[in-house]
Amino acid sequence: MKKINVSSRKWALLFMLGLACNNPQQEAKPIAAAEDSAGKTENHIMIPAGGCYAGQSGRDSFFLKAEVFPNVVTGKLTYRFHEKDKNEGTIEGVLKGDTLIADYTFVSEGKTSMRQVAFLLKDSIAIEGHGAMEEKDGKLLFSNRDSIHFNEGIQLHKVPCGE
Known part of the structure; x- marks a missing residue:
């Protein structure tokens, strides 16, 4: 040797x-x-690979920071709705191909909640997915992951990550 x-x-x-x-x-x-x-x-x-994404719809703004490891994706997700409480929390999930499915644990109106989120990550855009959801053990989960659609979701564009 x-x-x-x-x-x-x-x-x-x-x-x-x-x-x-x-x-x-x-x-x-x-x-x-x-x-x-x-x-x-x-x-x-x-x-970690990954990146930061930001978007805006009217007066609402959104931010996603995803850190991609071999077996897990972690990060932060923030929804800032105009004249409403913001939703701010962490994500933990998996990346299958170009689709991120994650548990989003967040605080809104002083209450901690958890729901699944989905993002289609392609090129320099992250598009939020939507689909039917159901409550299981106090968590909102997608009823059928195969029926998640990305055609009407908010679009976030890749931005430099600032700490």
Whole structure:
């Protein structure tokens, strides 16, 4: 087995991180673990893909931040309705092809609620999906995921993520 010196390993890790940061459309992938001369394996570093999206409809505005990992999508979702309480919360779900299905846990009017949301992610647009929903165990869930439609949903456009 070829011995890797510490400075070469650090340079390679920084190079891989630099490549990953310069490609925002990448899939989330772990960086390969390196083994040092003592035989210890370093931890994997997960670099999420994803992005931020914003949209407006009349005086209402919307914001989605999605971080895509290999097995889960997490992030934040905010609906700011004009002259109404905003809905602000977190998402956790899965990306199947170009469709995100997530549980949206949010606070509105001082009450915490959960409902499923769906977004079609294509090019630089996220389109919210709609469909029949039913309540199960205090959560609103899509009755049939195959019947979700995206033709009338709000459109969010990719924007730089600001913290």
